[in-house]
Amino acid sequence: MIAESLTCQPALVSMRDLDVRTVEALIHRAEEFKHGAQLELAEPVFAANMFFENSTRTHTSFEIAERRLGLSVVDFNPQASSVSKGETLYDTCLTLAAVGVRLLVIRHSQDAYYQELLNQPALPVALINAGDGSGEHPSQSLLDMMTISETFGGFSGLKVAIVGDLNHSRVARSNMEVLKKLGAQVYFSGPEAWYDKRFDCFGQYLPMDELVDQVDVMMMLRVQHERHSDDASFDQADYHQQYGLTLERAKRMKSDAIIMHPGPINRGVELASDLVECPQSKFVEQMRNGVFVRMAMIESVLRGNQLGGLA
Amino acid sequence: MIAESLTCQPALVSMRDLDVRTVEALIHRAEEFKHGAQLELAEPVFAANMFFENSTRTHTSFEIAERRLGLSVVDFNPQASSVSKGETLYDTCLTLAAVGVRLLVIRHSQDAYYQELLNQPALPVALINAGDGSGEHPSQSLLDMMTISETFGGFSGLKVAIVGDLNHSRVARSNMEVLKKLGAQVYFSGPEAWYDKRFDCFGQYLPMDELVDQVDVMMMLRVQHERHSDDASFDQADYHQQYGLTLERAKRMKSDAIIMHPGPINRGVELASDLVECPQSKFVEQMRNGVFVRMAMIESVLRGNQLGGLA
Amino acid sequence: MIAESLTCQPALVSMRDLDVRTVEALIHRAEEFKHGAQLELAEPVFAANMFFENSTRTHTSFEIAERRLGLSVVDFNPQASSVSKGETLYDTCLTLAAVGVRLLVIRHSQDAYYQELLNQPALPVALINAGDGSGEHPSQSLLDMMTISETFGGFSGLKVAIVGDLNHSRVARSNMEVLKKLGAQVYFSGPEAWYDKRFDCFGQYLPMDELVDQVDVMMMLRVQHERHSDDASFDQADYHQQYGLTLERAKRMKSDAIIMHPGPINRGVELASDLVECPQSKFVEQMRNGVFVRMAMIESVLRGNQLGGLA
Structure with missing residues (x-):
């Protein structure tokens, strides 16, 4: 009612x-x-x-x-x-x-x-x-929250990392705000050029390697190639090594932590291809x-x- | 039956x-x-x-x-x-x-x-x-006739102006013929270059300022920019002043006269933007x-x- | 069951x-x-x-x-x-x-x-x-087989010609195999440049004029202009005369033979335009x-x- x-x-x-x-x-x-x-x-x-x-x-x-x-x-x-x-x-x-x-x-x-x-x-x-x-992108934000809520039963005290193309992502923007409201602790990572100081009030920026073993949710954002069309110097392998969720990093995650991605995925860029359908991945469940x-x-x-x- | x-x-x-x-x-x-x-x-x-x-x-x-x-x-x-x-x-x-x-x-x-x-x-x-x-464009023509019929209860003696891109408009062509058959009196206006002498048998061509206070129906046609692509000299504000239904002209219309437009409207060209949803406009009712x-x-x-x- | x-x-x-x-x-x-x-x-x-x-x-x-x-x-x-x-x-x-x-x-x-x-x-x-x-293109192949089966009541001993752009046609490929399995005798015609020696195991290559009065089914393939875009020398009238089903050739067909085409048809190229809906044509029935x-x-x-x- x-x-x-x-x-x-x-x-x-x-x-x-x-x-x-x-x-x-x-x-x-x-x-x-x-x-x-x-x-x-x-x-x-x-x-x-x-x-x-x-x-x-x-x-x-x-x-x-x-x-x-x-x-x-x-x-x-x-x-x-x-x-x-x-x-x-x-x-x-x-x-x-x-x-x-x-x-x-x-x-x-x-x-x-x-x-x-x-x-x-x-x-x-x-x-x-x-x-x-x-x-x-409110429907994406709500489905992300539903997926987290289903997995952990709530938000209070949860540590959620949002990683990647923060500046261009409407998902990131909606999610950092609502996660804070719901009581989660937000972290950010990814290229500093794609991070905006205004995000500081929602959470803390940390390098990937410091984040990966601490968080409950690893929310990877899509590199929006169509919005970086002028940037010919973008190197996918390099991005993956510096900011992506590699297989090595995934092994350091907490045993009950989950991986999320709004799709479409650039396999091997944000996320190692083998992680897309691994047990910790909620990619299909999100959809x-x-x-x-x-x-x-x-x-x-x-x-x-x-x-x-x-x- | x-x-x-x-x-x-x-x-x-x-x-x-x-x-x-x-x-x-x-x-x-x-x-x-x-x-x-x-x-x-x-x-x-x-x-x-x-x-x-x-x-x-x-x-x-x-x-x-x-x-x-x-x-x-x-x-x-x-x-x-x-x-x-x-x-x-x-x-x-x-x-x-x-x-x-x-x-x-x-x-x-x-x-x-x-x-x-x-x-x-x-x-x-x-x-x-x-x-x-x-x-x-027979379905447009019939919906125009339905809208006029609903408003005035018939066609006999009604004065209807068709204004604008007469040469390119399939609506104009159908409407002038059927309006005449139904007993209405048809008038035309707009740029003379877009007027064809063959329309003479259906009605009379008059300048906008002579028409506007006489007619019951002011049917504005869309300027079909996609069919005038070679005409770089076309000036929208100028067209509006010379041939469009400006706010000033609309004030001179008979109190029970109506404004019609087949859509899509070029706001500020055929029609002042504020007229699109004014009480005299039948634009939404037509659709x-x-x-x-x-x-x-x-x-x-x-x-x-x-x-x-x-x- | x-x-x-x-x-x-x-x-x-x-x-x-x-x-x-x-x-x-x-x-x-x-x-x-x-x-x-x-x-x-x-x-x-x-x-x-x-x-x-x-x-x-x-x-x-x-x-x-x-x-x-x-x-x-x-x-x-x-x-x-x-x-x-x-x-x-x-x-x-x-x-x-x-x-x-x-x-x-x-x-x-x-x-x-x-x-x-x-x-x-x-x-x-x-x-x-x-x-x-x-x-x-299995659904095309099955509808072709259904149409032949409906017409002749079976496949055993039937002579079926597949004519035209054999190399690019996925219909041809599926049909030659399944027709052989079903007991039909397969023939090929069309430009030799579009014929592949690997088709030899499914049937025999013959010039159009030797084929036309022998076969029960004349299956014409579409010239796939979009796959021959580099070939400016392609002459439609010439193709029709050499490899197409002209009105003259159609007259030499057996009285109960049928004409098939997977569509879309290049009228006047594979097939004389008047043959598309002639009594022997199964073009509409195939669809x-x-x-x-x-x-x-x-x-x-x-x-x-x-x-x-x-x-």
Whole structure:
């Protein structure tokens, strides 16, 4: 009952909007879906997944979450849309709302693109942010929290390292904040050039070799080659040796520590290829949990907008 | 009953094929759908939306209309199709028909592309034209007529201005003809270079400032930048001042006159941005009506081809 | 009963894996579907069609086969996927499996791409090869066999010519092998540069004019212009005269002989345009049969992986 009232949001665009109890309630609901809970919509709801940036796992995961909840998913291909004729994002959303789409899941390269879409009377839609520029990626953050919570039963006192391309990662940004709120102790590692002094208030920066045997969670970030295209000097093997989770480093991890990665993985760069599916890796489990977390998020915004016959 | 027999077409490709009573019957049926009428297909029907030109609103609107009628919509991406291997449109349609698709909704850059698809025994499909080159766009035309009919209760004596890129607009072409048939008085405005003497038989060309306080409907057309790519001298602010619906001009409109636009809008070019969602604007209502008009069109061609168990 | 146990495969990736009885059982099951057999899945199954090479007929045919069997088809667009971020095919499949996709239908330009996907415990999916590089195309091969079997009632003693771009055709490769296994006599024709001595063990090479009045099946292959892009000297009219099925040659065919083509057709190159839909042509029937053959294949791999509640 408490969970239900907490998981009733007008929109889900930023982890910053969510207090600790709401995060816990969403994770709890996701676990219920994982264990077979069903939801019946009393009225049909059309959803559109608007991915202006490439994605396999987030896009497919949202689509499967939508279908499992009984929504009708409308094809939206940005390359074939009127966006290519110069239409604004607001006008494209206005169009989709006018033709009857009631859930918009959006990934867009512009930071906080959603600000112009919120609280618009002409947009009677439920909105979920599936990633904004270098901003946030709340569904990834929630599935990470669900995976940690499932493994350790809670966050208090847990030591979590976030390693790698911190500056470009919307996952890192969301996670450092929510982990601190939830009571975990955050550490950072990776190239210092990709570390921002503003992260200091969330945790401590340490070299990989000092971190690896201390932490409970080793959260590796993807090197976003597409955002470093000007950097011809980037050497993958060198990165792996200095900042990656090598097989040698993995052996020094605590016996019950886990490895996480949001995907897609650059095998042999962030992570030795053999670690991707090793027993300590939660990579596949994170993706599995993603569907259930997204079902909980969708239910929450449908309720928050009285859609699908949900109160 | 009369409506039903009129809305039973083998194909819907051109407004020229439709007499006044059929147009009225389709609008009437669309209004029934808008007020909740349901249709049950007795047999499953597969539809494919073949959009060889970009579109958000028309594509999504047809897809939602199809799904609301219970059709099964098959993914068709022209970039990933055999068209890129040089297959002709006829052969692609032959393929879709052979695998069981029974409704084809096609947008194509070639004028009257549909001629080679009609009356082909090997193509046992229902066909709807969603836009051909600089030809026609019947579903847009019908949704425009529905929106005018809803607002004014009829067409007789109504003064309707069509303003802007008349030469390139398939909407303009369909609308001037059908408006005249329905008893409205048509006016034109916009750059004279984009006006064709052949339009004279449908209505009168006037400068914007002489038109704006006389008409009941101000139908603004999109400047199709993608068709004026060679024209580097085009100045948006200048266009707006000379031919656009500025805030000043809008104030001079009759109090019950309405503003229409087929979308996507170039805000600040055809139309002052603040007018898009002003009380006189029917922009959102047009898109809303589009779904219901398309449901009526689809029902009509399904009946005309005895598909879905419809007589 | 026998058919059922034979049509229960862990994966369907190569015709080489299938013995004669399995091929016959799959064709038999496809004929049952063609005559109205229904299959009810006891549990929902998500399918993804991963087409890394362009296709209309194979892609749409699989999608319709999936939907007719009640599967839920998830949108997968390789251009918009993480493959463009450098993700491996294995990791993309791992992702789709993790989010709940259980049937993967894959077309990929790499020969035998499927080897790295088979027998992977982390990939609890049913896999169908929809074309690998210059390798195989088993669903096309089976629909060809079904069409021949339907026409002639069997294969024993039948004379089948495979004509054209033999080196690049995955259809040719699969078909020459399976036709020989099934008891047919295979002949080849077309440019000698596109003929490989290794085909000698399957049949005899003859000039078109010696073949045309002897064979029961004239199987024309598509000239794959996209794979001959460096060959500016290719002359279509010349090819047609030397190696194509001209109207003149068609007249010399046996009265009950049939013409086949996997599509898409280059009209006037492999085949005179007027022959595409002539009475002897099975071009449309092949595409029609394709849906039923794919239904049989999908059922087989669902059974082989105990998916959808099928034993």
